[in-house]
Amino acid sequence: MPQFFPEVKMVKFEGPKSRDPLAFKHYDAGEKVLGKTMADHLRFSVCYWHTFKGLGSDPFGPGTIIRKYNNSSDPMTVAEMTLWAAFEFFAKLGVDYWCFHDRDIAPEGGTLAESNKNLDRIVKLARKLQRDTGIKPLWGTANLFSNRRYMGGAATNPSPAVFAYAAAQVKKAMEVTQELGGAGYVFWGGREGYDTLLNTDMGRELDHLGAFLHMAVDYKKKIGFRGQFYIEPKPKEPTKHQYDSDAGACFAFLQKYDLVDHFKLNIEANHGTLAGHTFQHELEFCVANGILGSVDANRGDLLVGWDTDQFPTDLYDCTLGLYTLLQGGGFRTGGLNFDAKVRRQSIDPVDLFHAHIGGMDTFARALKIAARMIKDGKFARFVSQRYAAWDTAFGRKIAAGKATFAEMEKYTLTQGEPRIQSGRQEMLENMLNAYIS
Amino acid sequence: MPQFFPEVKMVKFEGPKSRDPLAFKHYDAGEKVLGKTMADHLRFSVCYWHTFKGLGSDPFGPGTIIRKYNNSSDPMTVAEMTLWAAFEFFAKLGVDYWCFHDRDIAPEGGTLAESNKNLDRIVKLARKLQRDTGIKPLWGTANLFSNRRYMGGAATNPSPAVFAYAAAQVKKAMEVTQELGGAGYVFWGGREGYDTLLNTDMGRELDHLGAFLHMAVDYKKKIGFRGQFYIEPKPKEPTKHQYDSDAGACFAFLQKYDLVDHFKLNIEANHGTLAGHTFQHELEFCVANGILGSVDANRGDLLVGWDTDQFPTDLYDCTLGLYTLLQGGGFRTGGLNFDAKVRRQSIDPVDLFHAHIGGMDTFARALKIAARMIKDGKFARFVSQRYAAWDTAFGRKIAAGKATFAEMEKYTLTQGEPRIQSGRQEMLENMLNAYIS
Amino acid sequence: MPQFFPEVKMVKFEGPKSRDPLAFKHYDAGEKVLGKTMADHLRFSVCYWHTFKGLGSDPFGPGTIIRKYNNSSDPMTVAEMTLWAAFEFFAKLGVDYWCFHDRDIAPEGGTLAESNKNLDRIVKLARKLQRDTGIKPLWGTANLFSNRRYMGGAATNPSPAVFAYAAAQVKKAMEVTQELGGAGYVFWGGREGYDTLLNTDMGRELDHLGAFLHMAVDYKKKIGFRGQFYIEPKPKEPTKHQYDSDAGACFAFLQKYDLVDHFKLNIEANHGTLAGHTFQHELEFCVANGILGSVDANRGDLLVGWDTDQFPTDLYDCTLGLYTLLQGGGFRTGGLNFDAKVRRQSIDPVDLFHAHIGGMDTFARALKIAARMIKDGKFARFVSQRYAAWDTAFGRKIAAGKATFAEMEKYTLTQGEPRIQSGRQEMLENMLNAYIS
């Protein structure tokens, strides 16, 4: 096979002093941090859609990026070349996982049967490439938002025929993910929402979405797929409103439709900020409610209002995110999938390497920082001391739900004004800065 | 008693052609719309905090508004004069309801006992004024956010002593609301959230909030209070993040802590928009999930990022909100409480009348528009036709949860590409405009 | 020629009671308002890019819309069919103007020479169709943002060869606009800005932009083009930051580079709101500074953060915009160009009619409302009374720049605390609502 990235060799760890922009300065896959290797903590995954199928188009212009593997008029040849390129990239970068939509890896045919056939042919090649490299899917998924049939939603479409099409597509995508040994399967409802309530029956649509996910759970059992199911929150874009708007909305939905046992959340940094929450907030909410699954690692631009899907390079966000993640027990089935794309002007193949190396190095550095924060225990001690009075008999009784308003009133009448203490936010922020290095 | 608003007489309905800015042009309390009087549909309430206690302060300056009833150095005299003024205002405006925080109507004393005593004295006067006028509380509530003791939260405070104080305050506020015949009781957790996760144990705080609300439910049963409990979503301000950030987050919380049977939501327009949702969206979400309770009627400015609490005058928002509300069955215990304040430059007493008359007229007009939309049935028909295929045997089977992915695949392989139909958003928006008049 | 919109006949004015969704209910082209016909006031224009070239693509999916005029594999045939369709549409709708980019009407060729040749061929057809219908360009422009060569800007590109290409394209587009009798020419610098300052020399880029516009002014003189030049503000998207971010930034730029005499502004509603300003604000700023030129009429969604380019249907925004415009003297060379697109689900040709009819009717209704507001003079009187003290000798002296700080101090020491008056915002908002009908 031709090399698609001949200008880049295997990306190696060379340490912080390396001047090679194509070497890792912080990510050393085998280095142990808090008793586990970096690779096991971070479980990096490359996404297929942006990295290999994305060509720099935006609402004001078509693609700017020209790739050799697109140099054929036959879609299946392009699909195969792209897959070869992808595995060359994965291997050179040294990641263990990849993520894909069904339509990323194989072109949609004129009929579902044809699309499935295309998929089967590509999956066969993917299996070979996976065997050769040891790389597996972190998760697979179905693209239920690009084709015009899904313009009004997939599981929440006004037409049950579209619902059926989506179900058929998920069925196949789940089978393919299973066949490739995927550790999970993601549902992102890109068009499950509305543009105007004037033409929408929200209650009915939510019920249909519940039914769809139950059918997925049933099918998963039927075929014995052991991967974890995730739903992925996002508030808007492409819809004006998406039902899975944030972790809170997803948790409300999962509870109402009795799906909590079957789904965890796939948190994307940029989706959180579009919903008005920090990346860490969304993770913390998931940890507090036992629904943290996986992460789509990227970064938004809070001064623009759309999903910029930039590569994660902010040490603060990554450190705080990993700090919450590690305290929540770390990843089980999930990992850090770079759902990020190079900028439209970053047209060279080498830019893909810069981008991923930057993301991996940032998270590796953040992991070491978060690990130091945890080992030192300063933040944890501060927090536990702040809540210390809840560990007294009085506090424990309340927390256990055994106290009454009458007792509270009596206590207050006797004890008078509570003593209050500084929240010490500035000192804590300084402490955090002392760890950033 | 002195008159506090001598320049304004009883506000009367004079019809759309009236040139009197202090007359209703649309709100005719006894007019029947869809079989009920306007007053029964809209259940207008005046809020005590903004309208009588608000004096125009903002983060860059103290109050600008001078009121005669504040013209005493004795806080209890001020409190009594204010109450007289308030009931004069309620009566002249012709509303049936008012809403209050404990600390709005009576000043906080040096101790809880003193505060309670102050409250008792004022409540006695309030009962008299209520008897004289027939006006009652739509709901009462406790202010658990202004006093410095609540700076780190009330039910979610790091100190159980503060939790106890808050509980004691709610106990009393609930008793007072019961005594005054209030139709409901609201929990707005203004400081139940965090400024930084560096000093916060979110999971613990959420558990405490759950315990607090269960204690409230227990106490409600104990005293036989029959009013409806509401929680009120808001995403932020004064906190960086409030746990009850939107209707979705509230519904997730209520389900997790098994409180759905005891609480409905009090939706505030401006809180919805701060969370990135339209007023109608938040109402629709509540209707779809059976948790719609009451409404804080106001309007935000989407180009600024804080709670402006302006009076509702946008016919589109009010019409669409009422359209959803009416389709959801209308208010049972709730109503439209004007949680709105005059602008800082609106310093005259008459500005309070302009503001409320404008809000009431806007909702009255919106009610008549929404009623016409419902009677004509054009929108409802469009929506039901759009989803018509879900009423076939095929659709019903799916919606009932009796279909499988295998059947869906088979259907799709047989039927081929689904037919898609225009969402007709522009036509529907034109139709809406034709109703706005 | 084939009919492309056979399902729609000439759109007629039928008055507010018409039940035909494809008739005007408010726009009656010849009706006189404030002494001028509606058509002369509003100068409606249809944009070519969204209405004929837009097919519903968004960042998450390709087009959904299938048009008969695209039914050929030859780009020039498509271009000609599209132009026939466009003029059929213009004529049926009854507008007098259209707007276009060079690359909308004729496909880009392999070289500039080829592109120009394509353009010439289409312009010939356009002249014929213009002659047949009497419709002319409100303005023309060059697309300097879609082609990958412009990914780093056109006039602000790091490469002078790209600058040169852009200049050559503008040269031709200006010639074509002149040839078609266009009333103006617009510069929208879609990519004149940056994604990161790390690779950008802002000062240098601004200087180049200044040079570019001066070259345009020179060329305009050379060929005797009499149309008005406009620049169009937008803060971001596709760039992270666009230099012409709002009316203020444009006015600063025009002054610095001594271009004020040659340019006015083309204000787009949705661009204003993306910059944090209301539509009316941007117009008012232009009127106050003598730089109001033309309007891109559309509507954004303030709860999402990108340019939704929806059709204008909000009576408040349109009324207030026209109120400011009329007080500023109305359009001279400019007009209302619908830079708006049907939603991705509005896939039928008839949706284009619904959309434009809605926009035209909304502005027609807004025009009549604004005219009544002006005739009644209530708002103008309120404002002039509010500032009345500036019409005294004291006020006039200050405003004339003839007073000193010392005099001001003396006046204040003598006069004491100034009397302040209510801003009456709520009453004014009620007054506005009384006009909305």
Place this chain on the structure above:
Amino acid sequence: MPQFFPEVKMVKFEGPKSRDPLAFKHYDAGEKVLGKTMADHLRFSVCYWHTFKGLGSDPFGPGTIIRKYNNSSDPMTVAEMTLWAAFEFFAKLGVDYWCFHDRDIAPEGGTLAESNKNLDRIVKLARKLQRDTGIKPLWGTANLFSNRRYMGGAATNPSPAVFAYAAAQVKKAMEVTQELGGAGYVFWGGREGYDTLLNTDMGRELDHLGAFLHMAVDYKKKIGFRGQFYIEPKPKEPTKHQYDSDAGACFAFLQKYDLVDHFKLNIEANHGTLAGHTFQHELEFCVANGILGSVDANRGDLLVGWDTDQFPTDLYDCTLGLYTLLQGGGFRTGGLNFDAKVRRQSIDPVDLFHAHIGGMDTFARALKIAARMIKDGKFARFVSQRYAAWDTAFGRKIAAGKATFAEMEKYTLTQGEPRIQSGRQEMLENMLNAYIS
């Protein structure tokens, strides 16, 4: 005099390994960086309003902070005690500058004469304390936004009497600033804008603001005040719209009213982000246009929509800001004034030290990073290479304004498609991260 901060000694530089939270880890005043001491580069200033007068109030509650120096019922005693506390704080922190509003340091009296007298008395004490410590004002200013008389603006008020009052206040504040040896004087038009255009004459108000600033320039000459004048942009809050909305709007205004020679800009980070721009953007814009003056150093929270005025701790923002500042030649008369406040829960005096130490250390660290970036020259080289073609004869001719559209077309017809190059944003962001340490 009593000590107000007895728990804190002089804050010393102890280096990065110090474990004392009340020592500098990075700020070593005398350390030379790029040929100047840190103190001379950064010119730190403490603001009087937040740090000594701010007590933690927010729109939902009064102050939470209790300070010993407020422990008197006599306002002038409080004012004096506060000044003693302030200079103790300045000295312990080791800053050279402070900033103040007239009404921060001395209470407003019943009349202007009384207010001025109060001011004179306090200024006398300030002069003594300045002599004792060597600390001087970076700038002074007048509070023209808190008093109710300014509710409708100061220089843009509908009443010329309010204009006169504001002028008298600025006259005195300028005199006082001169007397104290202040290096500058700031105009922040907190209420110079509008809440609704329905009651506003924007053009007239802008003209009055122009007249006001010209009167200030005249008075400055008259008294021989040599400090630099600054205007400070902010888009909104407390107004809905402030005329000086961002650096662009200010530059437009200064040019229109012929004030560019007399004013520079005081850029506040949080104001920039509220306007939708990064801190670095606003600085870069000022450098590009020769109007950079001084900096209000703080940090906003981009997920909330108001001015949070947090202490600056983000290394990215501070580094990029200083990188631009240093390339623009650094401060002449301006400096870094901490216009920042401790959080409402940070109630202890020591929190003020944590906050300022954190801010100073962050900027010191950022200075060293920015200096390394400049010394290494990698970013500058990348940028100059990216624009290298503008240094050829062809590029220089265009930039000099000597080229024509016809030449550009000829060049393009001859040369064909320009070569484009990657913007390398990801590589540059990785490079930046390598400097952050």
